[in-house]
Amino acid sequence: MSDTYLHLIQIGPVQSFIAAARRTQDLFVGSRLLSMIASAGVRAAQQADPAAELLFPVLDNSGQLPTSVPHRFAFLSAQAPTEVASAVEQAVAKCWKHDIAGKVRGWLQGQVGGGDWMTIFDRQVESWLEVYSVAVRYDDQKHGACYQAAVQAMSARKQARHFPQVDEPGRKCTLTGAQSALSDRDEFWQRLRNAPDIRPYQVDESNTDNMVLRSNERLGALAVIKRFAVMAGVVTQDDPGFPSTEHIAGWMKDTPPDRPLYLAVLHMDGDRMGKLLGEKKTKEEHRELSQKLAEFARESVPEIVGANDLKDKGRSALIYAGGDDVLALLPLQTVLACAAEIQERFRQHIGGTMSAGIAITSASMPLDIGLDEARHAEKHA
Numbered sequence: 606m607s608d609t610y611l612h613l614i615q616i617g618p619v620q621s622f623i624a625a626a627r628r629t630q631d632l633f634v635g636s637r638l639l640s641m642i643a644s645a646g647v648r649a650a651q652q653a654d655p656a657a658e659l660l661f662p663v664l665d666n667s668g669q670l671p672t673s674v675p676h677r678f679a680f681l682s683a684q685a686p687t688e689v690a691s692a693v694e695q696a697v698a699k700c701w702k703h704d705i706a707g708k709v710r711g712w713l714q715g716q717v718g719g720g721d722w723m724t725i726f727d728r729q730v731e732s733w734l735e736v737y738s739v740a741v742r743y744d745d746q747k748h749g750a751c752y753q754a755a756v757q758a759m760s761a762r763k764q765a766r767h768f769p770q771v772d773e774p775g776r777k778c779t780l781t782g783a784q785s786a787l788s789d790r791d792e793f794w795q796r797l798r799n800a801p802d803i804r805p806y807q808v809d810e811s812n813t814d815n816m817v818l819r820s821n822e823r824l825g826a827l828a829v830i831k832r833f834a835v836m837a838g839v840v841t842q843d844d845p846g847f848p849s850t851e852h853i854a855g856w857m858k859d860t861p862p863d864r865p866l867y868l869a870v871l872h873m874d875g876d877r878m879g880k881l882l883g884e885k886k887t888k889e890e891h892r893e894l895s896q897k898l899a900e901f902a903r904e905s906v907p908e909i910v911g912a913n914d915l916k917d918k919g920r921s922a923l924i925y926a927g928g929d930d931v932l933a934l935l936p937l938q939t940v941l942a943c944a945a946e947i948q949e950r951f952r953q954h955i956g957g958t959m960s961a962g963i964a965i966t967s968a969s970m971p972l973d974i975g976l977d978e979a980r981h982a983e984k985h986a
């Protein structure tokens with residue numbers, strides 16, 4: 606047995622961060638931010654050990670990471686496990702606290718000035734991120750067994766979660782329901798709606814309501830970061846815009862809707878992927894499967910979801926496709942066909958099957974309920 610270790614690192618919490626969403630852009634930005642954080646972790650592992658070998662995700666032909674980097678990644682390294690894990694954790698924390706939260710904090714201060722909200726913001730940012738890391742000795746003659754051992758170690762590690770006691774007094778965030786709102790004063794939120802970057806999105810001349818920040822919304826740090834990451838320059842304008850839930854449901858907004866508006870939330874996940882990866886006898890076979898999963902997520906899924914928009918641009922929206930994990934918003938008329946086509950393409954390309962969960966939700970409801978129902982349905986599929 607060599608001195609090489611198989612590392613498995615997972616970043617979270619994932620589902621609750623993505624699911625806390627009112628707008629389609631909240632969903633997309635949450636997924637994009639997690640991918641940015643995971644990318645920072647992968648790059649840190651490569652910098653800590655330039656000889657490290659990625660198992661998942663894999664680099665493309667130009668040596669770049671995929672656009673959607675999964676929150677769990679695996680690699681081989683001969684460096685001391687604690688040193689590599691520490692480098693990854695530091696890079697992930699820097700990306701979250703400085704590159705993401707720090708930029709939004711600076712942007713928000715420029716809009717409304719300083720105040721007590723900054724203390725609440727910093728506390729919530731500090732306590733959010735979780736990084737789990739395990740490493741097992743690697744034997745290239747027993748690749749599958751080593752990977753399974755790492756998966757089991759990760760499951761055990763996550764059972765010993767750290768639960769810091771954080772006091773979140775006062776009015777709660779209307780998006781997450783757990784964190785305190787940055788301010789419980791109505792004038793603070795009205796001042797934010799009147800800020801230069803947000804006022805152009807006002808609904809009426811009085812600006813008592815706004816498409817970006819509703820009059821009844823009181824947001825904590827995580828929700829603020831997701832909502833204003835684009836305005837703060839964290840997520841670039843090159844990233845695609847997202848249609849409203851009403852548009853996906855079929856309302857063109859030229860006239861008042863003449864019917865209730867509903868859309869479908871589609872969540873799909875590969876079946877028994879841990880077993881499939883554990884059956885790979887060599888690291889080369891593992892990377893080959895990782896490459897196929899990357900191609901499936903990069904090429905097949907966007908093509909299929911985009912084609913199921915009823916020939917009306919914007920009627921379908923892919924939130925993320927990370928390997929064997931898919932989340933999309935679709936019209937009711939096409940969601941079943943879309944799920945069936947993704948399943949069939951996965952079978953052809955990967956050689957496995959996928960489970961799907963579909964939730965039908967009102968376009969006027971926050972998206973988190975529909976997401977929870979879709980995930981619940983997928984688990985029981």
